Amino acid sequence: MKKWIDLKSQVQKHVERGLDLGPVSSDDFALFLYSSNYYRVSGYARCFYERDADRYVPGMTATKLMEVYDLDRAVRNSVLDGVGVLEPTLRSRVAYHFAKLAGGGGAYLDEHLYLPAGPEPDPGNGRAHDRWQKEVANRDKVLKSFNQIQKRHEIFIQHYVRKGDPIPFWAAIEVVSIGTFSRFLRALRDKSVLAPVTKSLELEDESKLLQAIQNITFMRNIAAHHGRLWNRRFEGHVTLPAVALDVKRKYLSTTTPAAALTLLAGLVDQIEKSNSYSDSLLNLIHSNPSLVDGYYRSIL
Numbered sequence: 001m002k003k004w005i006d007l008k009s010q011v012q013k014h015v016e017r018g019l020d021l022g023p024v025s026s027d028d029f030a031l032f033l034y035s036s037n038y039y040r041v042s043g044y045a046r047c048f049y050e051r052d053a054d055r056y057v058p059g060m061t062a063t064k065l066m067e068v069y070d071l072d073r074a075v076r077n078s079v080l081d082g083v084g085v086l087e088p089t090l091r092s093r094v095a096y097h098f099a100k101l102a103g104g105g106g107a108y109l110d111e112h113l114y115l116p117a118g119p120e121p122d123p124g125n126g127r128a129h130d131r132w133q134k135e136v137a138n139r140d141k142v143l144k145s146f147n148q149i150q151k152r153h154e155i156f157i158q159h160y161v162r163k164g165d166p167i168p169f170w171a172a173i174e175v176v177s178i179g180t181f182s183r184f185l186r187a188l189r190d191k192s193v194l195a196p197v198t199k200s201l202e203l204e205d206e207s208k209l210l211q212a213i214q215n216i217t218f219m220r221n222i223a224a225h226h227g228r229l230w231n232r233r234f235e236g237h238v239t240l241p242a243v244a245l246d247v248k249r250k251y252l253s254t255t256t257p258a259a260a261l262t263l264l265a266g267l268v269d270q271i272e273k274s275n276s277y278s279d280s281l282l283n284l285i286h287s288n289p290s291l292v293d294g295y296y297r298s299i300l
Contacts, residue, residue, distance in 0.1 A: 017055050018058070022061050022063055032069075075261070082277055085277070094185070104168055245266070
């Protein structure tokens, strides 16, 4: 069982593993760990370890470790700025078109609007049956989230609750999590309702929209919970539409933070009709040449 250790011992552990404090005093590095959490910092530290060893590569300094931590924090903040443009835009445009299709009131709670489209397949048809079960589970999660909205305390939600009226979709979509929003889009039986939104973002088709939202939801959740983006392999693959390829700086592997960051940059630029966000975000990523590969060639 891991035992609690004080800050002085935490600093000593890094030194014993080969970290050169250099001009950084023990007290300053202890304050860094105190403010950033030993465990969180260790995620960055391991990117500088020798292969198959709990020891830093020769020459690794506390200054560089603190630099990469501060850079990634700045990138996360920039991600949240971009998501602050993209997410409300997506919610608003989807709500506009879906509410027109579904109708007012609580019509969006009708399970027939969502996948699966037919009866349960024979269990002997393994692949089709598994897909049907996943679609049912996804639909049920979405509807459960929508049904729980009336318990929320936002004034505009309680306005409908007090009147005894169903909460309209354009209000409901404002308070569900981005994860539920992403699941809702995948659950829709008629994806053609997303065509106007897809077109407004200059994406090639609805599948690109769904994949983009899933990719950005994953990255947004990392950033919102102060997780490490630098040198982190991404789950799944990032699909890059033309709006993202237009702003990319170098080759992009589909499982890297750089791909997701470039995707976000391209979409925000498209919404704002300006390249100021992509310039700001990508300039930040490239601001330290010795660290840029952590976004383009992830190892952990």
